[in-house]
Every structure is written in structure tokens, then in C-alpha cells.
Amino acid sequence: MHLPFITATANAALSMQLDAAIDSKTKPPGSLGMLEVLARQLGLIQQTTSVALTEPVILVFAGDHGVAAEGVSAYPQSVTWQMVENFLAQGAAINVFARQNGCALVVVDAGVNHAFGPRDSLVDRKIAYGTQNFANQAAMTTAQCAQALADGIALVDELQGNVVGFGEMGIANTTAGAALMHKLTGIPVSDCVGAGTGVSAEGVRHKQHVIEAAVSHHAGVDDPLAILATFGGFEIAMMAGAMLRAAERRMVLLIDGFIVTSALLVAARLQPAILDYCVFAHCSGEHGHKRMLDTLAARPLLQLDMRLGEGTACALALPLLQAAAGFLREMATFGSAQVAEKLD
Ligand SMILES: O=C(O)c1ccc[n+]([C@@H]2O[C@H](COP(=O)([O-])O)[C@@H](O)[C@H]2O)c1
């Protein structure tokens, strides 16, 4: 399979132009804080000092996990397809937040354990009716993993705009995400697991033991794509493919919570320059997310103790991204507004 190739955004001459443009605006230098960091990043991604965000979209990937059979979630597996129906009926949190912020939403069946039948507003990329239970065998075959990556790439090829947010839905996928985090970072499993949908402290310890046993069972799996196939999910693999292609197309990637970031961990192992294109929407309340973000040297925009997934934090962070692009494009300069500059 041909994986996307991502170019780093570093450009010394453009960086200086962006700094000059940002500092020329009618404000004390640095006073827009993180928005200035974002504006600079957007300029480097788009290779211009006049940035513009067009047709933002959030892709929500849904998939089921065989490891749910180990009793690692607070909810039954059927909630995955039921929540997909809720997305299609416009009733979920992501529907509300995307609507509020003028963001399109695309729901993708990457591998839900349910037959939806033909549906106008559901993108059918079902790889299988859920993954296998990684406690006993690899979650997916190499071919299924490659197909999921390729489908993610193809989905992003169809997008018109230049901003894409990533969201997911999948009962038990914090267990998959924690296993990926452990395998890809070496951080102890105990620091990767969390409450997910709300399991008890004992439930979190059970998750830890399930993952530790699976990691020993699959000893020697060390290549990033093999780790993805062994412990990942169809929605996670499809997101990783979509992320790689989005960065190759020089789009802005909005990264949601724990599971979305675990997909990015895989993508960043394959193409480290992808991180230049990522805006981290929030630090999730899921226990391992802060450590995961730290390993990527990521600075999240929001910290609202949210741990829902669905791409909800992407929708909430979008106005901040638009503020960064807007000030760089529209604010007056000290010269144009005839405002006196800083005293020496
Ligand atoms: O995005 C997050 O940080 C996040 C943290 C905890 C849970 N979730 C969501 O909850 C589901 C997974 O939780 P669990 O307990 O079933 O592993 C899945 O549908 C995710 O979208 C999402």
C-alpha cells in the first residue's frame, strides 16, 4: 500500500514574515497568546501570511471492538450502533456543537457490529462487523488494516475544504487506545488506562490486566502498522489513514480526545511531520490523555474535563481556530490604524 508522504512546514523566511505580520497588528506583542501561535502555524501550513479556513468538516468514525467481550466498558456494545443512529437523527452532542459552529459532519461506519442497510447520510466503509478480541488474537488482519487505512485516505481525497476534525464512536475503544499508547510510547499500562465511559476503579484495574495479558500474548509485535492491526480498531485505523492524507494535502487537522490521539500516535510514527499540521482541541478527562499529549509535545487549546469523544472538542475549538485566522487576515496594523507603537 502507498502511504501518504508528509512535508514538514518549517520555512524560515515565511516564519519571519508571519512574525512581522502578527507583530504589526494593533496589540502589544504576544498579547493574543496561543492565538498567535495558531496563526503562525496556519500560515506555515498554508504557506502564506493571508490564511483562510474553508469548509470545515468533522469526520466521525464508528467501529466495534472484540475486546468489549472482556467487560472493559461501562456500556454494552449495542450503544455503538445506537449512537450512530443518534448521530444520523441529529441528536448527539456532536450534532449540536457542529451545528452551533457552522461545521459539517460526516458519519462513517468503519466497522460497527450492526447492519444499518443503505442510508443516505451514513458513509458505509464497513471493514467487518467489529474487530476480533485482541485478548486472544489480533484485532484485525493485515489486509483489513490496510483496507481501513486506504479507505481513510480515499475519504479525505473527496473533501473540498482545508480544515478537518476527527471524532470517533466505539464501545471499548479506550481499551484499544490505551494498548496502542503503551505499545507506541513504552509508558506503563497503568498510566495509559482510564475510566472510559465510567468504569469503577476496580474496572480500570481490570482493563489494565486485560491489556497487560494481551501485550504478553502478542509479544514481539513492534512495528507501528502491526501494533495497529493487533490492538487497534477499524475506526482508529481509518482515522490514521485519513489523518495522513489530510496532512499530505496540507489541511489543518483538529485532534479530539484520547482515542483520536491514539490514531495520531500511529500516524506520527509513520510520518512524524504530520504533527506540524495538528491542532489539539483539548486535553480530555480520560486519565492517559495528558501523558499522551506530552509525548507529542502537544499544547491543547481547551481543558473542560470533557471525555465524550465524537469530535466534540473539535467543534468547540473551531471558533478559536477561526479567531486566529481572522485576526491575522482582518486586524488593522499600527500603520493602517495610525496607533502609536511601543515606547523603547
Ligand atoms: O475522547 C475521549 O477522550 C474519550 C474518553 C472516554 C470515552 N470516550 C468515548 O467513550 C467510548 C469508549 O469508552 P469505553 O469505556 O467504552 O472504552 C467511545 O465511544 C469514545 O468516543 C471518549
Ligand SMILES: Cc1cc2nc[nH]c2cc1C
Ligand atoms: C451514551 C454514549 C455516548 C457516546 N458518545 C461517544 N461515546 C459514547 C459512549 C456512550 C455510552
